[in-house]
Amino acid sequence: MYPTKSLTGEFTPFFLLTLLSLILVLIFKRSFSKGPPVPPGPYAWPIVGNIFETGKLVHVALSNLAQVHGPLMSLQFGSRLVVVGSSPTVAAEILKSHDRSLSGRKLPLPIRFKGSKLHNLGLGFFDECGDGWRSIRTVYRGKVFSTKALHSQAEVREKKVNEMVAYLESTEGEVVKIKEVVFVTALNILSNIFLSVDFLDYEGKGVAEGMRGYIRRFAVRSSTDCLSDIFPILGDWCFRGTCSKYMYVVEAMFASWVKQMKDGIFMSQEGYAKEVLKKFKLLDSKPVKTPMSLVGSLRYLTCTRPDILFSVGLVSRFMEAPSSIHMKAAKRILRYLKGNLSSKNYLVLRKFYSDFFGTGDGPF
Known part of the structure; x- marks a missing residue:
């Protein structure tokens, strides 16, 4: 019963x-x-x-x-x-x-998995001292950290340290988070060496305003074991969720670069937007066959393009069984990108997608 x-x-x-x-x-x-x-x-x-x-x-x-x-x-x-x-x-x-x-280092699963985009991402992520590791180490030692290179960068380092000291003097009697001040100084030293520009000021404002959070989140992710690191039998089950969290942080950190314009400096992915259009044969408005990899590329682009974040997220919901209507929606996003390659020209597409899915003809 x-x-x-x-x-x-x-x-x-x-x-x-x-x-x-x-x-x-x-x-x-x-x-x-x-x-x-x-x-x-x-x-x-x-x-x-x-x-x-x-x-x-x-x-x-x-x-x-x-x-x-x-x-x-x-x-x-x-x-x-x-x-x-x-x-x-x-x-x-x-x-x-x-x-x-x-x-050899015990790296998190998404970094040591050879099919992952994060595998051997940089010198600090190599899981073994092979030929690739030695080649990259040679480049670092000869071009970046050689005696000549370090001497040529001494003026930049001295200038940024003096700015840090001046800032600390200006905050006398106030509570200061030293780790935040040192982080800004170190980041600006690197950004001036490679790009001749400050990424952040000591108030946390600048072209890399979100970088501090991304670096901190990546450090926490890379130092925290997931279940598959402790119990390898759970590798396939744990890999997808962990890898997606890593990729979000890594793409946000490394997918953008500084672009100098007449009216300021901006974090830009204009080059990558062109690559996406070219990859899917829409640089000249030609058709494309599969929407899944297209939507994946668009999600990668949303790291510095909040204007397409809502619409790309909406299209992503239907990737288990994409149809022609989803392909049409993705292509409209690409046509929008073609007319707005610069990330400073933001356009909110909420109205477009509410129209597109049945309430009107849409603005395009």
Whole structure:
């Protein structure tokens, strides 16, 4: 009469037995398997390892554990083995004596996945010291961080540091966030070296006004493990959501560049807008076959084009089963871009899309 109860009663013991069997298998496998020799460390629980022993203040927890287990210890985070060195002598052994064999980094899944756009994005994202890493390092060492290059940039660095000191003097008696001041100084040093322009002022205003937030969000993302980093069996399930969050932040940071105009400096993607039009054969208003990759390119462009954000988001909702009407809508966005390549000419398209989907003919 109540099949739900009987099903629940049958399901619960089966689930518990399956879970118990899995735990027992892992315990026996851990007890009898001979792994590589590792430093001593706290007891690692089955499945989770030492995850719950670190807490939120990881550096404090590791320092306390090092007092018990020594300056070189091993921890288990899920299926990942982590060896921690916490003394100058051990650090010298890791960074100098055995730097080549220990130079590999455990990167987040979207960055180390070879099919991802984030894979090997820059020198700091390489997961191994291969030929590509050595080539890029050579360029950095010879062109950016050479003695000659550093001497030529000394005047810029000195000027920006003096501006920072002057700002701190002007805020005497006020509460100042030093990390924010140092961030602006460092960012302006780099922007002046490469583009001869300040990205931000000390009030947080400027052409890269949102960059500080994006960099902070990327740092938090890259330093926070997702489930697939700890339990690789969840890789495919966890990859898509994590990758989309990374791509949003990375595209927002790196897809824009500074454009100098007569009446000011703007973050611009005009070149990329032209590439999208050319890619989908609409630079001369020619037709295109598939809307899915087209909408993906338009979403990438919204990083610095808020004027198309609403309309592109609306078209994106129907990408599971796109039809000719969605292709027509996407092409209208491209025609709008063709007439407004400069991101300073904003036009809100809400009325256009409300008209397009059944309430009128639309302005185009």
